[in-house]
Amino acid sequence: MKKKAIEKIPYIGIQRVSRKKDAKYIAATMVKIVGHEKHLITEVYRNKKKDLAVPLVRIVLTKKDFGTFFVESGEWSRGMISGRGYTNVYPVWDRGGRIYDAEKENVLRSKEDLQRIKSFPGIEEKPWRDLTWYEMINDRMNTITTKERRDRENRRYERRKQELKEREENTPEIDEQKILDYADRVIFLEKHYLYYKKHGVRVRVACSKCGGVTERRWKPGISYESQFESMIEEPRRGYSGACPLCGARGEWKPQGKATDSYSKEARLFVGQKYKETGMVFRYIEVEKEYQLGLICEEKGTVMQNACEQLSGIEIARVYFEEGREPQKDYHKYDPYSGKDFWDDCNLYGMANISISEAPILRETYEAMQGTILQYSAMQEYEAAESSCINPVEYAERYLHTPQIEMLTKLGLIKVVEKLVKQQYGIVANAHANRVDIFLGIRKEHVRQLIRHQGEESILKVMQTEKRLDQHWNDEQIEKLAEVGAGVRNGWTEVLEHTGVQRILNLIEKYAGVEYGTGCSRATSRLRDVAQMYFDYLSMRLVLGYDMSNTVYLAPRDLNAAHQKMVMEQNKEQADLRIREANLKYPLIKKHYRRLRKRFCYEDEDFCIRPARDAGEIVMEGRVLHHCVGGDNYLDKHNDDISTILFLRAKKEPDVPYITVEIKTDSLKLMQWYGAYDKKPDKKNMDRWLDNYVTKLKSGLIGDGQEKQRVLVLSA
Ligand SMILES: [Zn+2]
Structure with a gap:
């Protein structure tokens, strides 16, 4: 849009105000050629005599483009006339949500204007x-x-397709046979099957390796001739034997236990250099299939032949290139055309391909020379791990956190494992190049951490030490790691009053076992005791005890002291809630005197009275384990909407029994409950309460008694 040129076109201007009722705005149009292109220009004016010279907006439309010029502010917008957000931009149509009379308010100057719009391309x-x-x-x-x-979107799609094609073309050839050989050797362990079926002293053997079938004697005969027959070992299911034909070792499998086809699948990676400095990891599924051919004869099924077959299919590729995000392509199958193809997005749902740990072909590491992964130390990482690794994850993490090379080479494998799984919580400073700063530990402990391969329990203790500005020796660190101190909170606060050695000694004493025995039972005992001790300490601290007092720091009986703290803490919390409730609902206490007069009642067995304060309601709810202590009941009582009453045995007036809610004005019985939301002695209590409510309503109780008397008197 040639904005400057369009702005220079003089305004259309309107001669006279529209007389139409409700017409707030009036629009006029013109068609102009700007830069060899037809422009439909529509101007909107306020329908007032003084406003007819300069429009509010100028809406410009060409064959392929549009824009709106706001005359006053001199700004261009590409918003649409209607639609979300528009009304904020265009004061003309700011209808405050009402658009039904927009038509009446926005009129057009003339029929010619309408024609001009209609006929515009x-x-x-x-x-x-x-x-x-x-x-x-x-x-x-x-x-x-x-x-x-x-x-x-089309352009983006075309670009993606183009890039996909380009990647495909730049992906080197793969030596399929080499991969299958590797898979057979490393994954399937060159396993063969020797199928067999015994009959008498003879056995029929089918070998999956050579495919041959033969019959041999496995039990020596008694006849003279039989001594010259070649013998084989007795086949035993699951054991290893040798094929009498080709000599290959295989696992004996009875014919009756063999299915005609059986296969094993596995996945593996092969990495190749991609373009100048990139790498492509190819994720391949390999399969080894064993087949046993059977034919039916009079005597039953007979083994005819056997074979085994290796096959492989590439299912995904991951490309790593300098300065680009890793790109994953997936191999798909189109059931309509029956063709395989590559795509740059994964399949949806169940068919989704997930790339996980698998063996890596050796030549991958040779191919890494000169690529961006040359110094990734991936090979060292794979060697240090006891099981397969996922090279794609590792490469992604390495490119994101290059310190992984250093960590792997130092042997901090457990740390690298965490990072590869994207657990960065253990990192203290992600930009640091020094391992101690990166992990937030003291420099002098790096060697010790390496000895433990970066074990998390040790690392966490070291991080705690650094954070608290403490100095612990190797032995103390190892003991703290053994009791799991690094992941526990609370205990570190007592370090103000005592040393870490004292704490360690106490745990050892309470546990009654020594540190560092290597015995898992001793370790778990130490852990359990430490957990209880730390728990105990943090409760003491929270309850505000002076931890410089040895009696608190080192109780004689840890179990008993722990138990005591639990009880104290519960009581503390309970008291807190009661204090809170009384503060929040002060009117309950205030209402009490008045309500008491109105609701108190007793007979030979029971007494009933309102709650004295909010705290009493909270306690009632807690003792009876129902919800009356909750805020909504307290609210209602506080606001005089309903009254909470305690019904108790006359003999035990302090023991909660039944809680009653009555509507304060209408005296309607809302509900009553005993312990655990149950209704004890229901029939009896219903009757008792009915009687009580009737008495309340008829004024036979409390204040009402007075009123009744007055009524009687006045009558
Ligand atoms: Zn054989």
Whole structure:
């Protein structure tokens, strides 16, 4: 859009105000050629005599583009006339959410104007309805935007397709036979099967390696001739034997236990150099299939032949290139065309391909020379790990956190494992190049950490030491790691009053076993005791005890002291809730005197009275284990909407029994409950409460008694 040129075009100007009722804005149009292109210019004016010279907005439409110029601010917008956000931009149509009378408010100067809009290229009319002038323009804007978006998507799709093709073309050939040989050797361990079926002293053997079938004697005969027959070892299921034909070692498998086809699958990686400095990891699924051919004869099924077959299919590729995000391509199958193809996105749902740990072909590491993964130390990492690794994950993490090379080479394998799984919580400073700063530990402990391969329990203790600015020796660190101190909180606060050695000694004493025995039972005992001790310490601290007092720091009986703290803490919490409730609901206490007069009642067996304060309701709820202590009951009582009453045995007036809620004004019985939301002695209590409510209503209780008397007197 040639904005400057368009701005220079003089305004259309309107001669006279529209007389139409409700017309707030009036629009006029013109068609101008700007830069060899037809422009439909629509100007909107305020429908007031003084405003007819300068429009509010100028809406410009060409065959393929549009824009709106705000005259006052001099700004251009590409918003649409209708649609979300529009009303904020265009004061003209700011309808405050009402659009139904927009048509009356936005009129067009003349029929010629309407004709000009209708005949502009691209403008469409709707056969079933006359569109307003702004609807026609708006629809056109919509069409243009949609097309632009579609074009954009198409371009992106084309680009992706182009890049995919380019990657495919640059991916080196793969030596399939080499991969299958490797898989057979390393994954399938060159396993063969010797199928067999015994009959009498003879056995029929089918070998999956050579495919041959033969019959041999496995038990020496008694006849003279039989001594010259060649013998084989007795086949035993699951044991290893040698094929009498080709000599290959294989596992004996009875014919009756063999299916005609059986296969094993596995996955592996082979990495190749990609372009100048990139790498591509190819994820391949290999399969070894064993087949046993059977034919039916009179005597039953007989083994005919056997074979084994290796096959492989590449299922994913991951490309690493300098300065680019890793790109994963997936091998897909199109059931309609029956063709395989590569795609740059994964399959959805169940068919989703996940790339996980698998063996890596040796030549991968040779191929890494000169690539961005040359110094990744991936080979060292794989060697240090006891099981397979996922080279894709490792490479991704290495490119993100290059310190992984150093960590791997130092032998801090457990740390690397965490990072590869994207658990960065153990990193203290992600930008540091020194291992002690990176992990947030003291420099002098790095060697010790390496001895433990970066074990998390040790690392956490070292990080705690550094954080607390403590100095612990190797032995102390190892003991703390053994009791799991690094991951526990609370205990470190007592270090103000005592040394770490004292704490370690106490744990040893309480546990009654020594550190560092290597015996897992002793270690778990130490851990359990330490956990209880740390628990105990943190409760003491929270309850505000002075931890410089040895009696608190080192109780004679840890179990008993721990138990005591648990009880104290519970009581503390309970008291806190009661204090809170009384503060939050002060009116309950205030209402009590008045309510008491109104609701107190007793007979030979039971007494009933309102709650004295909010705390009493909380306690009632806690003792009876029901929800009356909750805020909504307290709210209602506090606001005088309903009254909570305690019904108790006359003999035990302090023991909660039944809690009753009554509507304060209508005296309607809302509900009553005993312990655990149950209704004890229901029939009896229902009757008792009915009777009570009746008495309340008829004024036979409390204040009512007075009123009744007054009524009687006045009558
Ligand atoms: Zn054989």
